[in-house]
Amino acid sequence: MLNFDLAANQNATNQGNCEFPEAILPRDSFVSRHLGPDRNEVHEMLQVLGFSTLDELIESTIPASIRFQGSLNLPEATSEYAALTQLKEIAAQNLVYKSFIGMGYYDCLTPPVIQRNILENPGWYTAYTPYQAEVAQGRLEALLNFQTMIIDLTGLEIANASLLDEATAAAEAMSMSYAVAKSKANAFFVADDCHPQIIEVVKTRAQSLGIEVIMGSHQSFDFQPPIFGALLQYPATDGAIYDYREFVKKAHQVEAVVTVAADLLSLALLVPPGEFGADIAVGSTQRFGVPLGYGGPHAAYFATREAYKRQIPGRIVGISKDKTGKPALRLALQTREQHIRRDRATSNICTAQVLLAVIASMYAVYHGAEGIQKIARKVHNLTVILAAGLQRLGYKTNDTPIFDTLRVETNQAQAILAATEQEKINLRLFDNTALGISLDETTAVEDILKLWQIFAGKEELPFTVAEIAASTQFNFESPFARSSKYLKDAVFNRYHSETELLRYLHQLQAKDLSLTTSMIPLGSCTMKLNATAEMVPITWAEFSKIHPFVPLNQTQGYQKLFQQLETWLAEITGFDAISLQPNAGSQGEYTGLKVICKYHQSRGEKQRNICLIPESAHGTNPASAVMCGLKVVAVKCNQRGDIDLADLKAKTAKHSEKLAALMVTYPSTHGVFEEQIQLICEIIHNHGGQVYLDGANMNAQVGLCRPGDYGADVCHLNLHKTFCIPHGGGGPGMGPVGVKAHLKPFLPGNSVVNLGGKDSIGAVAAAPWGSASILPISWMYIVLMGAKGLTEATKIAILNANYLAHRLDSYYPVLFKGKSGLVAHECIIDLRPLKKQANIEVDDIAKRLMDYGFHAPTVSWPVAGTMMIEPTESESLAELERFCQAMMAIRKEIDDLATGKADLENNLLKNAPHTAETLICSEWNYPYSREEAAYPAPWTKEYKFWCPVGRIDNAFGDRNLVCSCQGMEAYQE
Numbered sequence: 003m004l005n006f007d008l009a010a011n012q013n014a015t016n017q018g019n020c021e022f023p024e025a026i027l028p029r030d031s032f033v034s035r036h037l038g039p040d041r042n043e044v045h046e047m048l049q050v051l052g053f054s055t056l057d058e059l060i061e062s063t064i065p066a067s068i069r070f071q072g073s074l075n076l077p078e079a080t081s082e083y084a085a086l087t088q089l090k091e092i093a094a095q096n097l098v099y100k101s102f103i104g105m106g107y108y109d110c111l112t113p114p115v116i117q118r119n120i121l122e123n124p125g126w127y128t129a130y131t132p133y134q135a136e137v138a139q140g141r142l143e144a145l146l147n148f149q150t151m152i153i154d155l156t157g158l159e160i161a162n163a164s165l166l167d168e169a170t171a172a173a174e175a176m177s178m179s180y181a182v183a184k185s186k187a188n189a190f191f192v193a194d195d196c197h198p199q200i201i202e203v204v205k206t207r208a209q210s211l212g213i214e215v216i217m218g219s220h221q222s223f224d225f226q227p228p229i230f231g232a233l234l235q236y237p238a239t240d241g242a243i244y245d246y247r248e249f250v251k252k253a254h255q256v257e258a259v260v261t262v263a264a265d266l267l268s269l270a271l272l273v274p275p276g277e278f279g280a281d282i283a284v285g286s287t288q289r290f291g292v293p294l295g296y297g298g299p300h301a302a303y304f305a306t307r308e309a310y311k312r313q314i315p316g317r318i319v320g321i322s323k324d325k326t327g328k329p330a331l332r333l334a335l336q337t338r339e340q341h342i343r344r345d346r347a348t349s350n351i352c353t354a355q356v357l358l359a360v361i362a363s364m365y366a367v368y369h370g371a372e373g374i375q376k377i378a379r380k381v382h383n384l385t386v387i388l389a390a391g392l393q394r395l396g397y398k399t400n401d402t403p404i405f406d407t408l409r410v411e412t413n414q415a416q417a418i419l420a421a422t423e424q425e426k427i428n429l430r431l432f433d434n435t436a437l438g439i440s441l442d443e444t445t446a447v448e449d450i451l452k453l454w455q456i457f458a459g460k461e462e463l464p465f466t467v468a469e470i471a472a473s474t475q476f477n478f479e480s481p482f483a484r485s486s487k488y489l490k491d492a493v494f495n496r497y498h499s500e501t502e503l504l505r506y507l508h509q510l511q512a513k514d515l516s517l518t519t520s521m522i523p524l525g526s527c528t529m530k531l532n533a534t535a536e537m538v539p540i541t542w543a544e545f546s547k548i549h550p551f552v553p554l555n556q557t558q559g560y561q562k563l564f565q566q567l568e569t570w571l572a573e574i575t576g577f578d579a580i581s582l583q584p585n586a587g588s589q590g591e592y593t594g595l596k597v598i599c600k601y602h603q604s605r606g607e608k609q610r611n612i613c614l615i616p617e618s619a620h621g622t623n624p625a626s627a628v629m630c631g632l633k634v635v636a637v638k639c640n641q642r643g644d645i646d647l648a649d650l651k652a653k654t655a656k657h658s659e660k661l662a663a664l665m666v667t668y669p670s671t672h673g674v675f676e677e678q679i680q681l682i683c684e685i686i687h688n689h690g691g692q693v694y695l696d697g698a699n700m701n702a703q704v705g706l707c708r709p710g711d712y713g714a715d716v717c718h719l720n721l722h723k724t725f726c727i728p729h730g731g732g733g734p735g736m737g738p739v740g741v742k743a744h745l746k747p748f749l750p751g752n753s754v755v756n757l758g759g760k761d762s763i764g765a766v767a768a769a770p771w772g773s774a775s776i777l778p779i780s781w782m783y784i785v786l787m788g789a790k791g792l793t794e795a796t797k798i799a800i801l802n803a804n805y806l807a808h809r810l811d812s813y814y815p816v817l818f819k820g821k822s823g824l825v826a827h828e829c830i831i832d833l834r835p836l837k838k839q840a841n842i843e844v845d846d847i848a849k850r851l852m853d854y855g856f857h858a859p860t861v862s863w864p865v866a867g868t869m870m871i872e873p874t875e876s877e878s879l880a881e882l883e884r885f886c887q888a889m890m891a892i893r894k895e896i897d898d899l900a901t902g903k904a905d906l907e908n909n910l911l912k913n914a915p916h917t918a919e920t921l922i923c924s925e926w927n928y929p930y931s932r933e934e935a936a937y938p939a940p941w942t943k944e945y946k947f948w949c950p951v952g953r954i955d956n957a958f959g960d961r962n963l964v965c966s967c968q969g970m971e972a973y974q975e
C-alpha cells in the first residue's frame with residue numbers, strides 16, 4: 003500500500019505541472035514516453051502546418067458538431083510503477099488452483115527460453131502481419147514449421163497458419179464443409195460428446211447461415227435427415243476414444259464432409275484423423291507451451307485435404323522463390339482472403355494468432371518428436387494409473403480407451419468437489435453423477451496420490467502407485483495406436499540444446515522488421531508503442547495459469563479487471579455495454595451484426611437482411627455480413643472519398659423495408675472525418691436500420707468524439723490497434739464490441755460459466771471473455787495515460803499524420819483531405835500516376851523502402867495503386883522525418899526514371915530489395931552502384947536492416963503450392 007500512496011502523490015505533482023494550454027505532460031510521465039514528439043517538436047510541427055496550438059489543428063480537423071464536450075471519466079494518469087502495483091493487487095484476487103478440468107484447455111510448461119525470447123520479446127511481438135514477406139522471413143519460417151507440425155500430427159495434407167480458437171475453427175470447418183460438400187443437404191451433425199463451448203459457437207454460426215444443427219450420438223446416428231457435414235471430438239469431451247472409421251465411411255457414402263476436433267498431444271500416440279478418413283481436423287495448440295490465460299489467446303489449427311486448398315479459412319504460408327531463385331516464404335493463395343474477395347471470401351479472418359502459433363511450433367522444435375511423444379506418454383500413463391486406482395476404490399470410469407481424461411461416476415460429486423476445493427484443485431462437474439479429470443504435462447505422481455486420497459475419503463489408500471502401475475496396460479492397441487512417424491524434418495531435430503535453440507530463435511527474429519527497427523506506418527493498423535510495462539503482467543501466474551472454466555470465485559481479480567475495462571471502454575466510446583468476448587476485429591463485426599439481427603427479430607422484423615457497406619470498407623466488413631446471413635449492398639464514395647449521400651439515400655429508400663444495418667468506418671478508411679456522419683446515421687435510423695461502426699480507427703477519436711454520441715448503435719474496437727495490444731506478427735488481437743442499451747440483452751454469452759441472458763446471440767468464441775490474458779495490456783494503457791493522456795495521444799496521432807501528409811504532398815499527392823485540407827490520423831498518397839511517368843508500381847516503392855530500413859505503409863488499400871500511411875502518436879519527429887527523407891529520396895530515384903536518366907526495367911526500385919548476397923559477390927551488372935543500392939540514406943550506414951531474400955515471386959508460389967518444411971528442403975536442392 004505504501005508504494006501505492008507514494009505513486010499517488012507523485013501523480014498529484016504531475017497534474018500540477020501539466021497546466022500547459024495543450025496539456026502536454028512533462029518528460030517524467032509515462033504519457034510523455036508513450037508520445038513520440040516532445041513539446042518543442044509539437045510546436046515545430048504545428049508551425050509547419052500553420053497552426054499555433056494543437057487544439058486549433060484539432061478544431062479544424064474534427065467537425066465541431068460531433069466533438070465530445072465533456073471530459074472522460076477515467077482514472078488519473080499514473081506511473082508505470084504505480085500502475086503495476088495496482089494491477090498486482092487486482093491479480094492477487096485471482097486464485098491459482100490446479101485445474102484438471104480439460105475441455106480443450108490444459109496447463110503446460112512454457113520452456114523459459116521460448117517465454118523470454120518470443121513471448122516477452124518485442125522483436126517477435128511487435129511485428130506486423132507478414133504481408134511484406136521479404137522483411138518477415140523469420141516468422142514465416144516459424145509458421146511454416148507450425149503448418150508442418152499440424153500436417154504431421156493430424157495426418158492431413160495442408161494446414162493454415164492458425165485460427166482464433168478451437169470453437170471458431172470448428173465453425174469455420176462447418177462453413178467450409180457447406181461450401182465444398184457434394185451433398186446438397188442443409189444439416190450439420192454435431193456429436194453430443196464434443197466440448198460444450200464448441201457446440202455453442204457452432205450453433206451460433208449455423209443459425210445465421212440457415213444451417214440446421216443435428217445433435218446426437220455418433221454411435222447411433224443413422225444419417226437421417228441427410229447431412230452435408232459432421233463434427234466429432236477426438237478424444238470425446240468425457241475422454242472416451244472411439245474408432246470413427248465406420249462413421250466416416252457412412253458420412254462419405256452420403257457425400258458429407260467429416261471434421262474431427264482433435265487434441266494435438268493425443269495425436270502423438272493415436273491414429274491421426276487423416277489416417278481414419280477425416281476430411282478436416284481442427285483443434286487448439288494451447289497445450290504446446292502456451293499459457294492457459296483464462297481462455298486465451300491460443301492458436302487454433304485447421305488442416306484438410308489438398309483438394310480444398312482454395313477454400314481454407316485464414317492464412318497459409320507457402321514457399322516460393324526470390325528474384326535470384328533462392329527459396330523464400332510468403333502468404334499463399336491470398337485470393338481466398340477477405341481483403342481481396344470481400345463478400346465472396348472463404349471467411350472473415352484477418353488477425354489470427356501468429357505469436358501463439360510461433361510459440362506452439364517452437365515447443366515442437368524444442369522437444370522434437372521424441373520429446374512430444376514422451377510428454378504424451380507420461381500424461382497418458384498417469385491417466386491410466388489414475389483410472390486403475392479409482393476403479394480399485396470402487397469407482398466406475400470410462401469403458402473405452404482413454405488418453406488424458408476420465409469420466410468418473412459418483413453420487414458424491416458435490417462432496418468430492420468440496421474436498422478438492424480444500425486442496426486447491428478443480429475438477430470438472432459433468433452432472434451430479436459424474437466428475438471429469440484431465441491430466442496434463444504438469445501433473446505429477448503426487449497429484450495422482452492426492453486425487454486418489456480425495457476419492458477414497460477418510461480411508462487409507464489400499465494400494466501404492468507402483469502396485470497399480472505394475473498391473474496396468476499402457477499402450478494403445480489396434481485400431482487406435484499410431485504407427486506413422488511425425489516431426490521428422492531437420493528443424494524438429496536440430497535445436498535440442500538451449501544454445502542452439504536460442505540462436506535459432508534469434509536468427510529468425512533478426513530476419514524480421516519489427517517496431518524495434520523502425521516505424522511501421524501501416525494505415526488502419528495503428529502500429530503504436532506496446533510499452534514494456536503494459537506487457538509485463540501477461541506472464542504473471544495470476545493471469546496466465548488460470549483455466550477458463552474455473553468457478554468464478556477464483557477469478558475475482560479478472561472479474562474486476564473486466565468490469566473496469568468495460569466501464570472505461572464504454573466511457574471512451576459512448577456506449578452502454580461492452581462485450582469482451584470477440585477475439586479479433588473480424589469477430590467483433592460478426593458479433594455486432596448478429597446482435598443487430600437478433601434485435602430486429604425481437605421486434606418482429608425478421609425480413610431485415612440488407613447490409614449497406616461503402617465501397618471503401620475493409621474486406622472483413624462484407625465477409626462478416628455474409629456470415630450473418632446478410633445481403634451486402636455497396637454504397638458509392640464520391641470524388642472526395644466521402645460516402646456518396648445521394649447513393650446512400652437512394653439505396654436506403656430502395657431497401658427501406660429490408661434494411662438491417664449500415665457498416666461504416668469512422669473516420670473513413672480514406673483518412674478523413676466526414677462532416678456528414680450524423681446525418682448518415684440519421685438516414686439509416688429513419689429507415690429502421692441500425693448503424694454498425696467499424697472502430698478500427700478509434701485512435702483518431704479517443705477523447706475527442708464518441709461513436710455512441712454521434713449515432714452509432716454498435717462498434718467494435720481493435721484493442722490490438724488503439725489500445726496497445728501488440729500485433730504479434732499477425733495476432734493475437736481482441737475485438738470487443740460496444741452497444742447502446744437497446745442492444746445489450748443480445749450480447750454474447752457462454753453457457754459453461756452462465757454468462758449472457760435469455761436473449762443472447764449465444765457464444766461467438768470458445769472462452770467467455772475471449773483472450774482474457776492480454777486484456778491487462780489495455781488496462782495498463784488506460785491507467786497509465788488517464789483521460790488527458792489518451793486525449794493527448796489522439797491529438798498527436800492527428801498531428802503526426804497531418805505533418806506527414808503535408809511533407810509528402812508535393813512529392814506524392816495526398817488523395818483525400820477533409821474540408822480544411824486536413825486528414826485524420828492517417829493519409830493516402832496517390833502513386834497511380836507514377837506508372838505512366840516512370841513504369842513504377844506501388845510494390846516497387848514498398849520494396850525499395852526496405853533498402854532504406856522501413857516497412858512499407860498499407861499498400862493498395864482502400865484504393866488500388868496508393869499507400870495509406872499512419873504514423874501514430876508514438877513516433878517522434880526525428881523518425882517521421884527519416885521516413886519522409888526516405889520517401890523523398892525514392893521520389894528522386896523515380897524522377898530519374900521519368901527523365902530517362904535511369905533504365906525503366908533495370909533500376910534501384912525494380913530490383914529492390916537488395917540483399918547482401920547479391921551485393922557482395924564478384925559480379926555486378928547493374929547500372930547503379932552498390933552503395934546506391936545498399937546505403938541510399940546516411941542512417942543505413944549506421945544501422946542496416948538486411949533483407950534475407952530479394953523480391954519474392956508470388957505467382958510462382960501459388961502455381962507450385964508447397965506449404966510445409968519438406969518442400970523447403972526440396973527447394974533448396
Ligand SMILES: *Cc1c(COP(=O)(O)O)cnc(C)c1O
Binds near residue numbers: 351589623735
Ligand atoms: C484491422 C481492421 C479490421 C479487422 O480487424 P482484425 O482484428 O484484423 O480482424 C476491420 N476494419 C478495419 C478498418 C481495420 O483496419
